[in-house]
Structures are given as structure tokens and as C-alpha cells.
Amino acid sequence: MNLFVHNWSDGKTLPKSYIFPPEKRPGEHGLTLKTNQSVPIIDLSKAYADDAGRAEVVSQIMKASKEIGAFQVKNHGVPSKLLNEARTMIKEFFELPAEDKEKYISYSHKDIFALYTSNYNYFAEEIHFWRDVITQRCLPVEECAPYWPDKPAKYREVIGEFTTQANEVGKVLLELIAEGLGLERDYFEKSGLGEELDMNVNHYPPCPDPTLTLAVARHRDRSLITLVMQGDVAGLQFLKDGEWIPVDPMPDVFAVNLGNVMQVASNGLLKSGEHQAVTNQKVARESAAVFLCPGDDRVIEPAKGLISEEKPALYRPLQYHEFLAAHNRGRTHKLTADETLKSFLINQPTT
Ligand SMILES: O=C(O)CCC(=O)C(=O)O
Numbered sequence: 171m172n173l174f175v176h177n178w179s180d181g182k183t184l185p186k187s188y189i190f191p192p193e194k195r196p197g198e199h200g201l202t203l204k205t206n207q208s209v210p211i212i213d214l215s216k217a218y219a220d221d222a223g224r225a226e227v228v229s230q231i232m233k234a235s236k237e238i239g240a241f242q243v244k245n246h247g248v249p250s251k252l253l254n255e256a257r258t259m260i261k262e263f264f265e266l267p268a269e270d271k272e273k274y275i276s277y278s279h280k281d282i283f284a285l286y287t288s289n290y291n292y293f294a295e296e297i298h299f300w301r302d303v304i305t306q307r308c309l310p311v312e313e314c315a316p317y318w319p320d321k322p323a324k325y326r327e328v329i330g331e332f333t334t335q336a337n338e339v340g341k342v343l344l345e346l347i348a349e350g351l352g353l354e355r356d357y358f359e360k361s362g363l364g365e366e367l368d369m370n371v372n373h374y375p376p377c378p379d380p381t382l383t384l385a386v387a388r389h390r391d392r393s394l395i396t397l398v399m400q401g402d403v404a405g406l407q408f409l410k411d412g413e414w415i416p417v418d419p420m421p422d423v424f425a426v427n428l429g430n431v432m433q434v435a436s437n438g439l440l441k442s443g444e445h446q447a448v449t450n451q452k453v454a455r456e457s458a459a460v461f462l463c464p465g466d467d468r469v470i471e472p473a474k475g476l477i478s479e480e481k482p483a484l485y486r487p488l489q490y491h492e493f494l495a496a497h498n499r500g501r502t503h504k505l506t507a508d509e510t511l512k513s514f515l516i517n518q519p520t521t
């Protein structure tokens with residue numbers, strides 16, 4: 171059955187199964203929110219200019235990571251041409267006829283390349299999200315690429331290069347964060363907490379009524395850190411002090427958010443940024459969220475250097491596969507993002 175929103179939607183019909191109850195709609199906290207707050211844009215090139223520039227970048231990252239759990243980076247070194255090409259590949263893939271995409275359909279997060287609609291639990295969920303989505307494993311590129319699509323012809327080459335370069339930016343950010351936390355610069359590299367690379371590639375077709383629907387529900391990522399590439403169409407929003415702050419779409423800029431692994435590793439000093447994506451009526455939107463994640467057996471726990479008598483460990487140690495199971499349980503049991511994080515606290519029972 172053809173379930174892809176892209177292929178069945180005529181842009182006018184909104185099935186009931188996509189209409190969220192009033193309390194879950196983006197409503198006034200979404201599309202129409204007038205806020206003078208913004209997600210700060212940090213110039214990454216300054217981190218290499220001199221010591222003062224590096225200190226300034228570290229302090230900007232720490233401030234945003236404590237307040238929102240998110241920031242944006244410009245001048246990160248990934249060429250604009252590559253970002254454009256990656257967006258083109260993504261757009262062309264989703265615009266393929268349904269027959270060309272059917273062989274990639276999977277609702278299993280264990281697959282190296284899974285194409286699905288709405289969410290992994292599409293068949294169990296009551297209300298669907300207005301998106302078609304890919305979740306793909308990215309590293310090592312030569313092992314994963316054969317599972318990626320052969321159409322468009324350059325998908326493997328371009329996406330391989332894009333994910334490799336995004337990963338490098340992620341590693342730079344992790345060094346800056348480690349410095350800001352007072353840890354060794356290579357703390358995250360050594361701990362393996364960001365050694366795996368996964369990516370969600372989202373396609374949100376134009377939606378007849380963005381006030382009733384959601385592109386992605388409010389959530390926190392399962393990653394250590396996430397880099398989001400978006401084009402020039404708005405949709406991503408972060409929660410700060412109970413208000414949704416829209417991220418201005420700037421094609422050459424990465425929106426970056428910290429994930430649950432970082433909140434635990436930093437012993438709660440830094441926030442896992444809570445976010446959602448809203449739909450829009452006029453044009454399709456694409457985004458690629460690149461997740462730097464731990465290997466399955468890595469232990470997720472507060473960094474030893476951040477624990478003291480005055481600041482005891484807030485979170486209990488869990489292997490990443492257990493952490494992920496709790497995260498996914500949170501999603502299927504419809505826990506809020508806060509409740510999921512609480513289940514990692516030291517005093518919480520496992521189930
Ligand atoms: O579309 C976006 O901007 C965000 C997507 C997202 O949060 C995700 O895939 O985890």
C-alpha cells in the first residue's frame with residue numbers, strides 16, 4: 171500500500187488520522203508565535219583565529235547549551251555547494267514515484283537504510299506525522315553506502331561526503347564543549363559517545379492545514395549531539411522557558427542540538443534541547459538530522475570529572491542499547507520528553 175504522504179497527498183485533503191487533538195497542535199505556540207528570542211548563531215571560524223576567539227566561541231556554545239540545548243553554527247567549513255547537492259539528492263529521492271521507493275520500506279530501526287512514513291510505530295499510532303522519512307546508518311561509508319538508494323545516481327557519493335563532513339564539524343563542536351565543561355579536549359572522542367553516525371532525512375510535503383498537524387512531535391534526540399541541515403523553509407522550533415523559538419532557515423548554517431546522551435554525560439550541566447517541527451502550506455521542506463551517537467555497548471554516565479561530593483552523579487550508568495530501549499519505550503508509552511529523561515535518573519526504577 172502506498173503510504174508515503176508525498177505520493178498520496180493532493181495538497182488539499184487532510185485525513186482525520188493526521189489531525190492532532192487541540193492540546194497537541196502547534197497552535198499559538200507554534201506557527202503564529204511572535205517571539206523576539208532566537209537560537210544564537212555562532213561563527214565557528216573564530217575558534218581557529220586565536221585563543222581569544224576560541225574562548226569566545228566556547229563561552230557562546232556553553233551559554234546556549236545551558237539555556238536551550240541548541241545553537242546554530244556558520245562558517246563551519248562544509249562547502250555550500252556540497253550542502254546544496256545533498257539537499258538536491260534528498261529532494262530527488264523523495265520525489266521518485268512510489269514504485270521506485272517501495273523496495274526501501276522498513277519500519278525497523280535495526281536496518282542500515284529504512285524508509286517509512288510518520289514514525290517507526292506508524293501501524294500502532296493513532297495520529298500520524300506529516301512526513302516521509304529515512305533513517306540511515308552512515309559509518310563506515312563504504313559498508314553502509316551499498317544499502318543506500320541507487321537512485322538518484324549520485325545519492326551515495328554526495329550523501330557519503332556530506333555525512334563525513336558533517337561528522338567532522340560535530341567532532342570539532344564536541345572538543346569545544348569538552349573544553350567548556352573543563353574536561354580533556356578529546357574526552358568525547360576517547361569515550362566513544364559520538365562514534366556512531368546515524369541520520370534522519372525528513373521530507374515534509376506541503377500540508378493543507380499546518381495548524382492541525384505536526385511534522386515531528388516535540389522530542390529530545392537520543393544522540394550525544396545532532397547537526398541539522400535545512401534549506402530555506404522554516405519548520406524547526408526549540409523550546410526555551412516554555413516558549414517555542416523558531417529557527418530561521420539559513421541554508422549554509424547547521425542548527426545544532428544536544429541530545430539526551432550529552433545531558434547525562436554532562437551530569438545535567440548541559441540541556442538536551444527539546445524541539446518539534448511544524449508543517450507549512452506552500453512548499454515542501456526537507457531536513458537532514460545527523461546524529462553522533464555512542465556505540466551499542468558504550469556506557470552512558472556522567473563524566474567522572476564532573477562528579478564531586480557537592481555534585482553527585484544525577485544519572486545512573488546504562489549501556490547505550492539499554493538507554494535506547496528506555497528512549498523508545500518513552501516514545502511508544504507516550505511519555506513526555508521530560509519523563510523519558512527522568513527515567514535515566516539515579517533513583518528511578520528501570521521500567
Ligand atoms: O525537520 C527538522 O528540522 C527536525 C527533525 C528532527 O528533529 C529529527 O529528525 O530528529
Ligand SMILES: [Fe+2]
Pocket residue numbers: 389390391445459
Ligand atoms: Fe530531533
